[in-house]
Amino acid sequence: xxxxxLPGAVPRAGVAVPPSPxxxxxxxxxxxxxxxxxxxxxxxxxxLALTLGIYRFWLTTDMRRFLWVNTEVDGDSLEYTGTAIxxxxxxxxxxxxxxxxxxxxxxxxxxxxVIGQFxxxxxxxxxxxxxxxxxxRARRYRLTRTVYRGIRFHxxxxxxxxxxxxxxxxxxxxxxxxxxxxxxxxxxxRFKMKHTYFGNLRGRFDGSGFRLFWRGLSMWLAVVxxxxxxxxxxxxxxDWSNAATAFSSDPEAFMRRLTTANPDLVKTFGIAIxxxxxxxxxxxxxxxxxxxxxxxxxxxxxxxxxxAIGSQLSVGTIxxxxxxxxxxxxxxxxxxxxxxxxxAIALVGLGLSFGSKQTTEIVGTIGAVGLYVIVxxxxxxxxxxxxxxxxxxxxxxxxxxxxxxxxxxxxAEGVPSSALGEGxxxxxxxxxx
Numbered sequence: 001x002x003x004x005x006l007p008g009a010v011p012r013a014g015v016a017v018p019p020s021p022x023x024x025x026x027x028x029x030x031x032x033x034x035x036x037x038x039x040x041x042x043x044x045x046x047x048l049a050l051t052l053g054i055y056r057f058w059l060t061t062d063m064r065r066f067l068w069v070n071t072e073v074d075g076d077s078l079e080y081t082g083t084a085i086x087x088x089x090x091x092x093x094x095x096x097x098x099x100x101x102x103x104x105x106x107x108x109x110x111x112x113x114v115i116g117q118f119x120x121x122x123x124x125x126x127x128x129x130x131x132x133x134x135x136x137r138a139r140r141y142r143l144t145r146t147v148y149r150g151i152r153f154h155x156x157x158x159x160x161x162x163x164x165x166x167x168x169x170x171x172x173x174x175x176x177x178x179x180x181x182x183x184x185x186x187x188x189x190r191f192k193m194k195h196t197y198f199g200n201l202r203g204r205f206d207g208s209g210f211r212l213f214w215r216g217l218s219m220w221l222a223v224v225x226x227x228x229x230x231x232x233x234x235x236x237x238x239d240w241s242n243a244a245t246a247f248s249s250d251p252e253a254f255m256r257r258l259t260t261a262n263p264d265l266v267k268t269f270g271i272a273i274x275x276x277x278x279x280x281x282x283x284x285x286x287x288x289x290x291x292x293x294x295x296x297x298x299x300x301x302x303x304x305x306x307x308a309i310g311s312q313l314s315v316g317t318i319x320x321x322x323x324x325x326x327x328x329x330x331x332x333x334x335x336x337x338x339x340x341x342x343x344a345i346a347l348v349g350l351g352l353s354f355g356s357k358q359t360t361e362i363v364g365t366i367g368a369v370g371l372y373v374i375v376x377x378x379x380x381x382x383x384x385x386x387x388x389x390x391x392x393x394x395x396x397x398x399x400x401x402x403x404x405x406x407x408x409x410x411x412a413e414g415v416p417s418s419a420l421g422e423g424x425x426x427x428x429x430x431x432x433x
Contacts, residue, residue: 031070034389036066040063041063074404076149081146082419090418094420127428132162134431136157138432141419153414182210185298190205200411205302212293289318293315307402307406311398311399314394317394318391324387329379336371340371347364
């Protein structure tokens with residue numbers, strides 16, 4: 001990533017920008033090695049299996065330290081000051097909050113009849129609200145553990161209010177089949193950046209929801225268009241007047257009578273399924289494009305005081321990471337299949353040697369569970385080293401930053417926040433790096 005003094009960076013009214021007589025390039029780069037990251041994750045995967053997942057707090061901390069310290073800005077690296085113990089304590093507190101909530105909702109749903117069913121439905125928005133609350137608080141935790149040149153990032157604002165906004169936006173996203181997503185992202189990023197600080201320097205987000213909308217509209221049409229067609233095609237093909245008559249006269253024979261009244265119905269449903277599969281194919285193929293477009297749009301909208309950030313992130317680099325993920329995953333799958341066949345043969349031989357069906361079943365069950373754990377951890381490790389690390393590296397190295405001199409007189413502010421948000425996010429499975 002390269003820092004340059006961008007002539008197009010416009011200062012806010014009333015804010016003096018230090019003069020920049022020369023446009024001196026400043027280097028920002030990612031210095032981490034993929035092999036070193038692989039070793040870190042491979043060791044972590046082994047310890048995760050041995051500790052039944054408890055080591056993940058230490059692994060997450062190690063991953064963040066690796067990514068932060070290898071992101072070098074104008075000769076100085078970022079620093080991550082969080083600890084695994086903080087994450088563990090935050091998770092335990094989060095579980096202490098969530099377990100009684102889960103139990104209470106479960107008991108009420110069982111014992112209150114219709115009201116209980118309503119409470120069961122209400123649990124979804126409640127948990128969604130808690131998830132957004134946790135995401136905002138987790139971001140606060142990570143920012144207050146991120147230090148650059150001795151200055152801490154920090155975040156204010158109400159997590160409760162953010163969760164309300166986020167929940168309402170996601171309802172609108174669902175109702176509009178995703179069309180509201182760009183505007184939701186722009187609104188929520190403005191909320192987050194408005195309350196984000198680097199020392200005493202306040203952030204803001206200048207990204208336009210309409211800009212992201214137009215960049216992603218063709219992808220939306222490619223993915224959602226076939227899905228809508230898959231629903232409309234059978235609806236349009238059915239003779240609904242005869243269908244209503246068939247259902248009212250003999251509900252048990254409804255499908256038979258419906259097929260008789262609409263002889264091409266099976267063919268129509270086959271076409272609809274094929275069109276729906278086309279939507280899934282486009283979603284898979286276009287996901288790296290979508291990720292690159294959103295990441296570039298987000299980076300371009302970031303502002304810290306009068307420091308303006310741009311991006312030249314390309315789709316090809318993101319595809320490269322996912323192609324590597326697919327290739328290494330296929331190779332890993334081949335190794336797993338070979339190991340599984342050898343293990344099955346050995347298990348059969350063990351059963352024949354000992355003649356004990358119970359012993360064979362126990363060993364087989366343990367082997368199957370162990371193989372499942374190895375497969376899941378293996379795919380996760382490959383994904384982090386290929387797709388995720390590629391995204392981080394190229395997002396950093398393709399960025400441009402203007403007016404870096406505005407950071408010269410920043411004063412240290414902010415204090416470390418608790419890890420409760422991280423714990424809730426982890427417990428609700430909405431956490432991230």
